[in-house]
Amino acid sequence: MTDALQYAVANNWLKVSPIKEVDPCLDNSPxxxxxxxxxxxxxxxxxxxxxxxxxxxxxxxxxxxxxxxxxxxxxxxxxxxxxxxxxxxxxxxxxxxxxxxxxxxxxxxxxxxxxxxxxxxxxxxxxxxVERPRKEKFKSEIYSGEELEQLFKVIQGDPSEFGVIMAAFYGLRRSEIVGLKWDAIDFENKKISIQHTVVTAKVNGTVTEIARHRTKTKSSCRTLPLIPACEHMLKKMMKEQELNRKVCGKSYCTDYLDYIYVNPMGKRIRPDFLSQHFPDFLVAHQMKRIRFHDLRHSCASLLYANGMSLKEIQEWLGHSDISTTSNIYTHLDFSSKVSSANAIVNIFPENTKV
Structure with a gap:
């Protein structure tokens, strides 16, 4: 349209292009x-x-x-x-x-x-x-080492057991837990690679699971040590899956054979299952209510309380920005605070001590 009007002006059919009289920034073109x-x-x-x-x-x-x-x-x-x-x-x-x-x-x-x-x-x-609302600093509930130890005992045999352990010990996000594949486990070199995720999204009104061969950020792609207890758990799960496949025969779902976290029928565990089932489990066992994601916070808190630097925690959790680690995960447990207080008391002048 614009080219045609300019052509008309060039051929003296019009003196001025009317398009110039229309300003898209004015109310004449609302x-x-x-x-x-x-x-x-x-x-x-x-x-x-x-x-x-x-x-x-x-x-x-x-x-x-x-x-x-x-x-x-x-x-x-x-x-x-x-x-x-x-x-x-x-x-x-x-x-x-x-x-x-x-x-x-x-x-x-x-x-x-x-x-x-x-x-x-x-x-x-x-x-x-405009004045943007001030961001609220999130305060999460976390589990202490003793509370996690109790949780690990009562969670045994529950469908969320694997997810809880991977979130609490390794600090994995639920998308990373559900996205773990067998090829991410290096039993020989004792390593776990976090490189695949599964997330849920509502597409055209339908909740859909989306598998991606990448993590939330580049920093989230990381390799962690495979501890003996976790290695034992994974090998046990591998044997159970092989047995379930034989027992179920053709009824066994073969779409997720490369995934670790599947149910007895071979179907991949949904990310939403962990966040929905976990609080109900805590209520049923009369334990302190926290969100599933707070297990990741608990992991960071324990790492910090045991002397790991913020940089090391950042790399363990896969944060792209250390400020995220600093702002959210530096939860000191009470015993750490007592130790800090005692250290300060020791340098007080004598006349200020009780």
């Missing part, structure tokens, strides 16, 4: 914000991981669009009145949503409006002129 962010979401589907896209979709389709759609704000309205965005954040906070959830919505809105700015639909990004 685009509803909800229409734009919906189109932007469709574009992002082919540009990001499916798990990232489903996260965008949940926020935009189920939260952001329903709020803004009745208001009929255009992109230009949003640019001229950043308060409209601020009002949305406050509305969500007043409904009881956490600041971290609203920050997630902010990231979606800002990224969408940044694209609108880049292609000339608006002259600035209004999301840069």
């Amino acid at each position: 685009v509803l914000f909800t229409d734009f962010i919906t189109d932007w979401l469709k574009m992002m589907k082919s540009r990001v991981e499916i798990t990232t896209y489903t996260s965008y979709e949940r926020a935009i389709i189920h939260k952001i669009v329903p709020y803004f759609e009745p208001l009929h704000y255009t992109l230009q309205d949003m640019e001229q009145h950043p308060k409209y965005i601020q009002d949305f954040y406050q509305h969500e906070l007043d409904r009881g949503l956490t600041a971290n959830t609203v920050i997630h919505y902010h990231a979606n809105i800002r990224k969408c409006l940044q694209y609108a700015f880049q292609i000339g639909m608006i002259r600035s990004n209004p999301a840069d002129r």
